[in-house]
Amino acid sequence: MxxxxxxxxxxxxxxxxxxxxxxxxxxxxxxxxxxxxxxxxxxxxxxxxxxxxxxxxxxxxxxxxxxxxxxxxxxxxxxxxxxxxxxxxxxxxxxxxxxxxxxxxxxxxxxxxxxxxxxxxxxxxxxxxxPGITAASGCTTAAGIPLTHRGVSQGCTFVTAHGETELNLDWQALAHVGHTLVFYMGVSRAGIIAKNLIGNGLSASTPAAIIENGCRSNQRDIVGQLGELSHLVDTHQVQSPALIVVGDVVNLSARLRTLPELEILNQSCA
CATH class of the missing domain: 3.40.1010.10 (Tetrapyrrole methylase, N-terminal domain)
Structure with a gap:
């Protein structure tokens, strides 16, 4: 064109x-x-x-x-x-x-x-x-992670992990809403995100993914569990821009990712 x-x-x-x-x-x-x-x-x-x-x-x-x-x-x-x-x-x-x-x-x-x-x-x-395609939509699609999926997740919630002064969120609501959770700008606060979600009732074994450089030629998808988020960031030296995705839809990534040549790094510590 x-x-x-x-x-x-x-x-x-x-x-x-x-x-x-x-x-x-x-x-x-x-x-x-x-x-x-x-x-x-x-x-x-x-x-x-x-x-x-x-x-x-x-x-x-x-x-x-x-x-x-x-x-x-x-x-x-x-x-x-x-x-x-x-x-x-x-x-x-x-x-x-x-x-x-x-x-x-x-x-x-x-x-x-x-x-x-x-x-x-x-x-x-x-x-x-x-308007532009927001990262939560574009990057998860490239990683084969649908934000919603029948029988798995009926909604999604986008959260910024970068507050003006502090990260002041309703963690209890986030832990119990039953949505796919997507955290923008959360790499440096991965441990805080995991600690607060788990502390408010979300299982540490909840599937989680980190998508670095989404929709770019150097995209990396790192898949694990919520309780491992901080470890995954450190182990793979994740850099911004990166998204954190939490929810059962992450388990669909291996079958649905739109860029099959991308390596999904499944680094569960369990």
Whole structure:
């Protein structure tokens, strides 16, 4: 399929003095999972601001003539404060630019897209959100782990393991809800996650998986049990980005994974 690189004004605001901001979800990393709309607005951009989780393969699709700047956040390493980034988006839009603010996954799933959109709305800036495939969906699918499966799990719960000050969650509710649990940004807190779930009644033998670099060429799927999470992270030197999945659906991975060439590391300590 061919895509034109020609800019158009079809989606620019009516005023010639004020630009527009697109909050774009890049998906979990595979450029083939970028939506058609996301690719189109990238090709129309005057300025691109991208996050750490936007993969190199997707960055390669940025138009060469368009300025692109990293504004991402890693643990304890923020390239720009969120409030300053919000102000930058407003400033550049008022200069008449069409700006693509592109994030890994979906802007509204642990991506602070709501905060950015709120700032833009309050400043009277034309803005639109382009949804992306969130990591919990894309990465578990690649690993052959359905988020729901008849007779196994009737729901799923997405949880961020990165709090503003501390990890303040209703662990009892999570342990008893009967859902597939997906923890974002949980690698450094794998032991805390396991301890709290087990301490609130979830069996230590509950199947669990760690998916590192999901939907990328170097994806690793590490399968074990809830009580082993911290050991698995340490043994395999798991690095971000990685998801933690807890629930019986993990047992389906060996039969259902969509990338059969991937090795599933079944490292149970039992």
């Amino acid at each position: 061919m895509y034109s690189q020609t800019k158009t004004s079809a989606h620019r605001p009516q005023s010639s003095n004020v630009g527009k901001v697109w909050l774009v979800g890049a998906g979990p990393g595979d450029p083939d999972l970028l939506t058609v709309k996301a690719l189109r607005v990238l090709q129309q951009a005057d300025l691109i601001l991208f996050d750490n989780l936007v993969s190199d393969e997707i960055r390669a699709l940025f138009p060469k003539a368009v300025p692109a700047f990293y504004v991402g956040k890693r643990k304890d390493d923020h390239s720009i404060a969120q409030q300053d980034l919000n102000a930058l988006l407003v400033k550049k839009a008022k200069q008449g630019l069409s700006i693509v603010r592109i994030k890994g996954g979906d802007p509204f799933v642990f991506g602070r897209g709501g905060e950015e959109l709120m700032s833009l709305r309050e400043a009277g800036i034309d803005a639109e959100v382009v």
